[in-house]
Ligand SMILES: [Zn+2]
């Protein structure tokens with residue numbers, strides 16, 4: 227059934243392997259480069275299975291992982307083991323440092339060693355940091371929208387209150403600056 231699945235790098239036949247004890251998920255491993263093919267959703271299932279129940283963010287570990295994988299040795303687009311279409315390269319998670327090859331129809335390819343990094347990243351709370359970063363961006367967007375609505379001259383009140391005096395650009399700007407200072411104080 228899997229005889230036609232080849233490693234996108236070595237062109238060797240992949241070996242169906244169960245990653246976890248008693249786990250129904252069978253991934254396909256390259257005997258030479260130890261790259262792993264995950265059918266759609268299999269990677270998520272495996273990461274979920276090894277995830278710590280009481281996860282917390284270890285920022286130092288995450289950033290060290292990102293450094294280790296900051297510069298890929300060689301970036302090239304490789305074919306999906308199933309449909310042979312060239313896969314997309316996309317980052318997996320915020321600052322995991324891992325760029326995976328993904329066929330949107332069939333699944334994900336991880337090069338040898340990358341799964342261990344994702345395990346460490348998950349154990350370090352990477353998925354929590356992921357959610358935190360998304361939330362931070364959303365709040366920042368909201369702040370910017372509110373600021374733009376209140377201050378037509380820009381979102382930095384210092385520009386209004388200090389700017390006019392330093393450049394002596396007129397009494398109106400000064401008065402406006404003082405007015406806003408009073409509102410805020
Ligand atoms: Zn290989």
Ligand SMILES: [Zn+2]
Pocket residue numbers: 306307308309310311329330331332333
């Ligand atoms: Zn495919």
